[in-house]
Amino acid sequence: MKRTFASSVKRPLVAAASLLPLAASAQIANADFESWSANGPDSxxxxxxxxTVSQSNSLTYSGNAAAAIDVLTGAQSDTDFRQSVDVEAGKSYEFSVxxxxxxxxxxxxxxxxxxHNYSSEALTGQWxxxxxxxxxxxxxxxxxxLRFxxxxxxxxxxRVYIDNFSPAVSGGTGNGCSxxxxTFSLTTDNYGSETSWQITDSSNQQVISGSGYASNTTTETPVCLADGDYTLTVSDSYGDGICCSYGSGQYSLSVAGxxxxxGGQFGAQDVTAFSVGSAGGGGSDLSGYYSSADGLTGFALKTELYNIIRGHSTQSYSDLWTFYQSYGDDKYYENDGSILDFYSENPTGNDPYNFTAGADQCGSYSGEGDCYNREHAFPRSWFGGAVAPMNTDVHHVFSTDGYVNGRRSSYPYGEVGSASYVSLNGSRLGNAASGLGYSGTVFEPIDAFKGDVARAYFYMATRYEPSIGGWQYxxxxxxxxxxxxxAQVFESWFxxxxxxxxxxxxxxxxERDRNDAAYSxxxxxxPFVDHPELVSEIWGN
Structure with a gap:
């Protein structure tokens, strides 16, 4: 990479903007490039x-304008762009752009x-x-x-766009975010190009993202978010995170202070759900069914949720068939009235087979598509067998293909590295992926139902709080x-x-409809279906 250093001796101005008095106390005038005259940006x-410098109104960091700088030469001594400010002896200033x-x-x-410092030229298409x-x-x-x-x-x-020098003269536009x-801050490891990130909203639509980073550099990207629920996903394409084997990478997301x-230590991805504004302002606004938990956080919140949801009416094991017949049909994908099965449903195409409620109950099976049965997402061997009320708690017992259920057995859910079996809808059984934190056999449902499984486990950790700590062995x-x-209930990897x-x-x-049906x-x-934000309020980000 060519980074030669030319003399800082200044020559007569070629194109000078209109002059203003020097800014006091290192305050940069027209720092946000909102003020222009015929010769260019004022001050x-x-x-x-x-x-050459021109006004940009289409691409700005904030406000209505930025400076578009076209660099026309490789002689960097001809590329300076400056103004003068006053500083006071002994005082420290944080200058930025x-x-x-x-x-x-x-x-x-x-x-x-x-x-002084350089930008990361490989980081294109973002501020x-x-x-x-x-x-x-x-x-x-x-x-x-600046010099280029x-x-x-x-x-x-x-062309390079610049905006929002700091510190600015009072009265500037600030960051322009209403x-x-x-800020999303990222320090890359020795393989910066492997790192990417995105923030998606509650509809899974991408709001902002970043990729193409240089190695061992720190960048900060502005973030402006409306009130609501979001997900931050930081990815490493190699699957070993950004710390600490090959450099000391890290990231942080700060909003409203x-x-x-x-984080930095993870495998292929590090995912955090968070809320902004009224959706995340110091705890959920709980009322009605959950009103006694309003204002609580952490494990105190979890305990109060236990007090709210405990003591449900225990049903018989055969009653689960009735529940599936009444509430288990597919109204969301094919909308054909067949049983909605995590292990056979294909959300983006035709299902490999369908089950008719009642008629196709297991029974015996020899392969996929023979019948559906009652899958304990939280295996019943983990809580001691056919023990009430866990054995018939419909919040974690789902209708699934009997054969695939049998292949899953009581293995933990996890992310598969090498698969020994793949169901017709893509659910997988095999050795745990590198970086998961567990090296045994795991079963991985398709992505469309991973959240359903997770929320069933958070429910189990809460509903059976007094006893689940004794189920470990x-x-x-x-x-x-x-x-x-x-309290935590689960091993850290899980x-x-x-x-x-x-x-x-x-x-x-x-899920919402099934939760309503389970209540009936x-x-x-x-609680984690009604208020997804409670997961982070109890177990953190």
Missing amino acids: WTTIDSGI WVYHTEGNLAARIYVDGY QKLSYSYTASTSKTIEVG YDQTGFDGVE QSSG QTLAS NSSYGDAVLDGSD LTMLKQWHAQDPVSQA FQGNRN
């Missing part, structure tokens, strides 16, 4: 011959009484923050701005999942995975 006093690269063949370098901390040795006037350096591939002209503003997510597979406590599944697969209408059937509800 910017040095614009060298190797660049937002930069947007279009092609990635030149780097921006911040100038604060000298040349990044370039900053430098400066302490004044004496009271004086200094220059602040050609990189491999520079073809003689490239909703909740924040609160850190909502952070009922089964070796249960021991791999349960940590022997009545809890992390459940929270990821919960975030990746938000509550569906099918046995008299209690799954």
